[in-house]
Amino acid sequence: MSLIVILLAAGFFVILFSQFGHRLPARNSLIWWLVALFLLTAAIEPNLFRPIIRVLGIELVSNFVLGGMMMFLFFQMVEQQAENRRFSRQIVELTTSFAARFFPEEQARRLAEGGRKVLIILPCYNEAGALPEVLSRLKALEALSTGPERFAFCVIDDGSADDTPRLLASLAASGHVTHSANVGVAGALLTGFKIARGVGADYVVQCDSDGQHPIEEIPRLVAIAAQRGADLLIGSRFASPEPAATAVADPLRSTTRLRRAGGVLVTFVLGLFGRAARVSDPTSGFRVYSRQAVQALLRSMPDEYPEPESIALLALRGLRIDELLVEMTPRTQGVSSLGGLKGLRFMVKVTTALLGLRVRSLVGG
Numbered sequence: 001m002s003l004i005v006i007l008l009a010a011g012f013f014v015i016l017f018s019q020f021g022h023r024l025p026a027r028n029s030l031i032w033w034l035v036a037l038f039l040l041t042a043a044i045e046p047n048l049f050r051p052i053i054r055v056l057g058i059e060l061v062s063n064f065v066l067g068g069m070m071m072f073l074f075f076q077m078v079e080q081q082a083e084n085r086r087f088s089r090q091i092v093e094l095t096t097s098f099a100a101r102f103f104p105e106e107q108a109r110r111l112a113e114g115g116r117k118v119l120i121i122l123p124c125y126n127e128a129g130a131l132p133e134v135l136s137r138l139k140a141l142e143a144l145s146t147g148p149e150r151f152a153f154c155v156i157d158d159g160s161a162d163d164t165p166r167l168l169a170s171l172a173a174s175g176h177v178t179h180s181a182n183v184g185v186a187g188a189l190l191t192g193f194k195i196a197r198g199v200g201a202d203y204v205v206q207c208d209s210d211g212q213h214p215i216e217e218i219p220r221l222v223a224i225a226a227q228r229g230a231d232l233l234i235g236s237r238f239a240s241p242e243p244a245a246t247a248v249a250d251p252l253r254s255t256t257r258l259r260r261a262g263g264v265l266v267t268f269v270l271g272l273f274g275r276a277a278r279v280s281d282p283t284s285g286f287r288v289y290s291r292q293a294v295q296a297l298l299r300s301m302p303d304e305y306p307e308p309e310s311i312a313l314l315a316l317r318g319l320r321i322d323e324l325l326v327e328m329t330p331r332t333q334g335v336s337s338l339g340g341l342k343g344l345r346f347m348v349k350v351t352t353a354l355l356g357l358r359v360r361s362l363v364g365g
Helices: 003-017 026-044 046-056 063-100 105-113 131-144 164-171 184-199 215-228 257-273 291-299 307-316 341-363
Strands: 116-124 149-157 176-178 203-206 232-236 287-290 321-325
Touching (some): 026 046, 026 063, 063 176, 063 184, 105 116, 105 149, 105 184, 116 131, 116 215, 149 184, 149 215, 164 176, 184 291, 203 215, 215 287, 232 307, 287 291, 307 321
Parallel strands (some): 116 203, 149 176, 232 321
C-alpha cells in the first residue's frame, strides 16, 4: 500500500479519536482502538490474516471492494455512536435538572444563614452498608459549622437498587435528592453543581459515600482552598506533606497497585495540559471546587468518571489547580465500581478522552 494511503488512514483515525469525550462517547474507546488496529493492519499487511482466512474457509475478494464496504460500515458505526451520545446527554440533562429541583428548602435555608456557603455533594449508588456512618459524620460536621462558613450536604442517590433509598428517607430526609435512573458519577456531580448554582454556594465539596474519605477534613480543605485561591483543590493520597505535617503511613492501603499504576499513566497524560494539571492523585473523588470551577464544568461536564478530565478542562481555562495530602481509609462496605476489567476500561477511556481533548484544544475544535 502506498505511503499516501497510509498517511490518509492515519489522519482519519487521529481526527476520529480527537472526538472521543466530545461527539463520541469515550466509554467505548477500547473497542474503537481494537477496530482501528484491525483495519489498519488489514490495509497495510493483509497477509497477516491469511492463516485465519484459510481456517475459516473464506475466499478473498478485491481489496478495493472489501475496503469500501468496511469503511461504509465504519462510518455508519461512527454516526450511530454520535447519535447515541447526543441522546444519552439529553437523558442526563433531563434527569439531573429534575432531581436538582427537589433539593430540600431546609438545607437551602441553612446555607443562606452563613457567610461562606459550602455545599457537600456525595454521589451514591448502592452504598446502604456505609451510609449510616457517613450520614452520622456529615450531621456532626453540620452541627459544628457555626463560624463564618456554613456547611450543608446533599447525597445524590443515583438510582440505587439496594436499601439506599429507604435509609436516606429515614436518616437524611432533608439531605438527599434522587435520580429516577442511573446516570453515573458525572450525572450525580452535574445534579450537585446545579443545586450549588441555585443556592449560590461559594464552594462545592465532592466526597464519596462509601466512607473512605475523611469528612472531618472538609473544613480544612475549604479553608486552604480559600487561602490559596484554588479553583480546584484535590485531596490526594500521594501529595507531599505540608511543612510540619506527618506523611501518610501507607497511601496504597485505600487503593490497589493496579489503580495506582493507572493513576500514574493518567498523571503523565495530564502533563500535556501544563504543569498545573499534573497532580499526584488524578482519580481522587475528594475535592473542593470554587464557584468559577463549578460554572466551567456545568458547561462541559465529562461523561462517566469525570475526575481526571475535569482537571484538564479547568487547566485549559486557566483556573488554579492544587492538591493537599489527606489520609483515606480502605472500603469496608460494598464493591468498587472500578474493579477488574472495568478498571482497565476506565483507564483506556480516560486516556483516550484526554488525548482527544488535547487535540481539539490545539486545533481550536
